[in-house]
Amino acid sequence: xxxxxxxxxxxxxxxxxxxxxxxxxxxxxxxxxxxxxxxxxxxxxxxxxxxxxxxxxxxxxxxxxxxxxxxxxxxxxxxxxxxxxxxxxxxxxxxxxxxxxxxxxxxxxxxxxxxxxxxxxxxxxxxxxxxxxxxxxxxxxxxxxxxxxxxxxxxxxxxxxxxxxxxxxxxxxxxxxxxxxxxxxxxxxxxxxxxxxxxxxxxxxxxxxxxxxxxxxxxxxxxxxxxxxxxxxxxxxxxxxxxxxxxxxxxxxxxxxxxxxxxxxxxxxxxxxxxxxxxxxxxxxxxxxxxxxxxxxxxxxxxxxxxxxxxxxxxxxxxxxxxxxxxx
Amino acid sequence: xxxxxxxxxxxxxxxxxxxxxxxxxxxxxxxxxxxxxxxxxxxxxxxxxxxxxxxxxxxxxxxxxxxxxxxxxxxxxxxxxxxxxxxxxxxxxxxxxxxxxxxxxxxxxxxxxxxxxxxxxxxxxxxxxxxxxxxxxxxxxxxxxxxxxxxxxxxxxxxxxxxxxxxxxxxxxxxxxxxxxxxxxxxxxxxxxxxxxxxxxxxxxxxxxxxxxxxxxxxxxxxxxxxxxxxxxxxxxxxxxxxxxxxxxxxxxxxxxxxxxxxxxxxxxxxxxxxxxxxxxxxxxxxxxxxxxxxxxxxxxxxxxxxxxxxxxxxxxxxxxxxxxxxxxxxxxxxxxx
Ligand SMILES: Cc1ncc(C[n+]2csc(CCOP(=O)(O)OP(=O)(O)O)c2C)c(N)n1
Ligand SMILES: [Mg+2]
Numbered sequence: 001x002x003x004x005x006x007x008x009x010x011x012x013x014x015x016x017x018x019x020x021x022x023x024x025x026x027x028x029x030x031x032x033x034x035x036x037x038x039x040x041x042x043x044x045x046x047x048x049x050x051x052x053x054x055x056x057x058x059x060x061x062x063x064x065x066x067x068x069x070x071x072x073x074x075x076x077x078x079x080x081x082x083x084x085x086x087x088x089x090x091x092x093x094x095x096x097x098x099x100x101x102x103x104x105x106x107x108x109x110x111x112x113x114x115x116x117x118x119x120x121x122x123x124x125x126x127x128x129x130x131x132x133x134x135x136x137x138x139x140x141x142x143x144x145x146x147x148x149x150x151x152x153x154x155x156x157x158x159x160x161x162x163x164x165x166x167x168x169x170x171x172x173x174x175x176x177x178x179x180x181x182x183x184x185x186x187x188x189x190x191x192x193x194x195x196x197x198x199x200x201x202x203x204x205x206x207x208x209x210x211x212x213x214x215x216x217x218x219x220x221x222x223x224x225x226x227x228x229x230x231x232x233x234x235x236x237x238x239x240x241x242x243x244x245x246x247x248x249x250x251x252x253x254x255x256x257x258x259x260x261x262x263x264x265x266x267x268x269x270x271x272x273x274x275x276x277x278x279x280x281x282x283x284x285x286x287x288x289x290x291x292x293x294x295x296x297x298x299x300x301x302x303x304x305x306x307x308x309x310x311x312x313x314x315x316x317x318x319x320x321x322x323x324x325x326x327x328x
Numbered sequence: 329x330x331x332x333x334x335x336x337x338x339x340x341x342x343x344x345x346x347x348x349x350x351x352x353x354x355x356x357x358x359x360x361x362x363x364x365x366x367x368x369x370x371x372x373x374x375x376x377x378x379x380x381x382x383x384x385x386x387x388x389x390x391x392x393x394x395x396x397x398x399x400x401x402x403x404x405x406x407x408x409x410x411x412x413x414x415x416x417x418x419x420x421x422x423x424x425x426x427x428x429x430x431x432x433x434x435x436x437x438x439x440x441x442x443x444x445x446x447x448x449x450x451x452x453x454x455x456x457x458x459x460x461x462x463x464x465x466x467x468x469x470x471x472x473x474x475x476x477x478x479x480x481x482x483x484x485x486x487x488x489x490x491x492x493x494x495x496x497x498x499x500x501x502x503x504x505x506x507x508x509x510x511x512x513x514x515x516x517x518x519x520x521x522x523x524x525x526x527x528x529x530x531x532x533x534x535x536x537x538x539x540x541x542x543x544x545x546x547x548x549x550x551x552x553x554x555x556x557x558x559x560x561x562x563x564x565x566x567x568x569x570x571x572x573x574x575x576x577x578x579x580x581x582x583x584x585x586x587x588x589x590x591x592x593x594x595x596x597x598x599x600x601x602x603x604x605x606x607x608x609x610x611x612x613x614x615x616x617x618x619x620x621x622x623x624x625x626x627x628x629x630x631x632x633x634x635x636x637x638x639x640x641x642x643x644x645x646x647x648x649x650x651x652x653x654x655x656x657x658x659x660x661x662x663x664x665x666x
Contacts, residue, residue, distance in 0.1 A: 055518055057515070057518070057523040058484045089490065123373060129438075297652050302647050303425050304646055305425070305651065
C-alpha cells in the first residue's frame with residue numbers, strides 16, 4: 001500500500017469523487033492557481049479545469065452561501081475554508097442556512113455540501129486565528145461533523161461526506177497534514193457514526209477525535225511504557241452522529257473515562273460526552289469523567305504561553321493518572 | 329482671500345519634515361530586514377507579513393494626521409506602528425513574545441497595539457476591523473471631537489461583506505473616516521483583477537456609498553501626504569468619509585512562507601525601480617536637503633537604532649504561565665480551570 005500524507009489522502013478523496021460525479025466541484029481561497037494555501041488541492045486545477053476548481057475572492061460569507069445555493073439546486077460543492085477561523089464571517093450560512101433550510105421547507109430540499117478546512121490552533125497565530133469550531137458546529141442539529149485523525153480515515157470519511165446528502169463540516173488540522181500512513185489503492189468509504197478503537201486497553205477509556213487523538217495515542221503509549229497502564233483510545237471520527245454505544249461499551253469495561261480536545265473547555269464536546277457518560281454509565285464509573293481541553297482563555301501569541309494553553313500528551317497523561325487514582 | 333494656491337501652499341510640508349519621513353521609511357525597512365532574519369532564526373513565530381515596498385503609504389498618510397487622530401489597520405501592521413511612533417524595542421519584544429511587547433506577548437506580528445499612540449491595531453481577520461473604524465468615528469462625532477479616523481486595509485479586504493456594510497454606514501452617517509486601501513495588487517496569491525468585479529478600486533465607493541474615491545501613487549510619499557492632508561481637511565470639515573486607493577506593491581511574499589509563483593521576478597524588479605525610499609531620496613537631494621554624506625550618516629544611525637532595539641528586546645523577560653489568565657476581562661471573576 002502506498003504511504004501517503006494526510007493532505008494527499010484528502011486530495012485523493014476529492015479527485016476520486018470529482019471523477020465519479022461531474023456535479024462535484026471545489027471552491028475556496030487559493031484552491032486553484034496556488035494549489036491551496038496548505039497544498040491540499042495540489043494539481044486539481046490542472047486535472048479538472050477552472051470550471052470545477054475555482055479561486056474565490058476573500059468573501060467567505062458570499063462563497064459559503066454560493067455553495068449552499070448551488071447545493072439547493074442539486075450540485076455538490078466542496079467549500080474550502082483556508083481555516084475555520086475565517087468561517088466565522090460566514091456563520092449565518094454555516095450555522096443557520098446550511099442546517100435549517102431542509103427542515104424549514106418540510107424536507108423539500110437536500111443540501112449536499114461539504115465545508116472543509118483547518119480547525120484548531122496553528123503555530124502562534126494568536127487569538128482570532130486559533131479557533132476549534134468542533135463544539136460550535138456540533139451544537140447545531142442539521143449539520144454533520146467529521147474530524148478524522150489519520151490519512152486512512154480522512155480519505156474514507158471525506159468520500160462519504162461528499163456523497164452524503166446533508167451539509168457536512170469536515171475538520172482538519174494543520175499539524176496533521178504531514179502525517180503519513182499506508183492507504184489502500186482500491187476504493188473504500190468509511191461510514192459516519194462509527195467510532196474506531198485506535199488502541200485497545202482495559203484500564204481507562206480515552207475519548208478523542210482529530211488532532212486530539214494524536215496526543216491521546218502519545219499519552220497512551222507513554223503510560224504503557226512507563227506505568228504499565230493499558231489505555232483504550234476511542235477515536236470518535238464523527239462528532240455528529242456520535243457513536244455513543246462504542247463509548248459506553250468501553251467505559252463499562254474500564255470504569256474510567258477521560259476526554260481530550262483542543263477547543264475551549266466550557267460547553268465543549270468533552271462536556272457533552274461527560275454528561276452522556278454519567279447518564280448512561282453512572283454505576284460503572286469509579287471516578288468522575290476527567291476532561292482535557294485548552295485552558296479557558298483566548299489563545300496567546302507568545303510561544304511559552306501557547307504551549308501552556310494548548311493541551312499536550314503530558315496533560316493527557318496527568319488526566320489519566322488522576323482519573324484512575326494512579327499512584328506513581 | 330484664500331486662493332487655491334494659498335491653500336495648496338498650506339498643505340506643503342517643510343523639508344525637515346520630509347527628511348523625517350525618509351528616516352521613518354529607513355527605520356521600517358531596516359526593522360523588517362531584521363524581522364525577517366529573526367523569523368528565519370525562529371525567534372519570531374506565527375504569521376509575519378512584511379510591509380517592504382509599501383512604506384510610503386503608512387509614512388505619508390500618517391504624517392498628515394495628528395497624534396489625537398485614531399488609526400487602525402490590518403495584520404500587515406509594522407509600518408503603521410512605527411510611523412505612529414511606537415518604540416522599536418516594544419515592537420521587537422512583541423515579535424519575540426516577551427512580556428514587555430507592545431501587546432504583552434499576546435498579539436505577535438499581526439496584532440501590534442498602542443493605546444497611547446491612538447493606534448488601535450493590528451487585526452488579522454481580513455476586513456473585520458473596518459466596521460470598528462466606523463464605530464470609532466461614530467464616537468468622534470457623538471462627542472463632537474476634532475479627530476479623524478484613518479483605516480487601512482488591503483485590496484483583498486474590499487471583497488469582504490464587512491467592508492461593504494462599513495462603507496454604507498460611514499456614508500449614511502457622514503462619519504469622519506479616511507479609508508485607505510493599500511492596493512498592492514495581490515490578496516495572498518490572487519491578483520486584484522482575478523478577485524474584483526471592478527478592479528479600479530476608487531470607483532467602488534462613490535456611487536455605491538456616497539463616499540468619494542481617489543487614487544494616489546502609493547510609492548510617492550509626498551503624493552500620499554498631500555492626498556491624505558486634503559482628505560483629513562475634508563473629514564474635519566464635517567463632510568463625511570473619503571476613500572483613498574494607494575497604488576503600491578509588496579516586495580516580499582504574502583507572509584514568510586510564500587513561494588510567490590504567481591508573479592515574475594521581472595514584475596517585482598519593475599516596481600523596485602520605483603522604490604519609495606529611493607524616490608523620496610531623489611526628491612530631497614533635488615531640494616538640497618540630502619547629500620551622500622547625510623544619507624550615509626542617517627543609514628548608519630537607523631541601523632544602529634534598530635540593532636539596539638532588537639538586542640534589547642532579546643533581553644526582555646518572557647511572560648509567566650499565569651499571564652495567560654490576565655486580560656481576559658476588564659473586571660475579572662477569577663479563572664475557571666478544568
Ligand atoms: C476572513 C479571512 N479570510 C481569509 C484570511 C486569510 N488571509 C490573510 S491575509 C489574506 C490576503 C489579504 O489580502 P489584502 O487584503 O489585499 O491585503 P495584503 O495582504 O495584500 O496586505 C488572506 C486571504 C483571513 N485572515 N481572514
Ligand atoms: Mg493586497
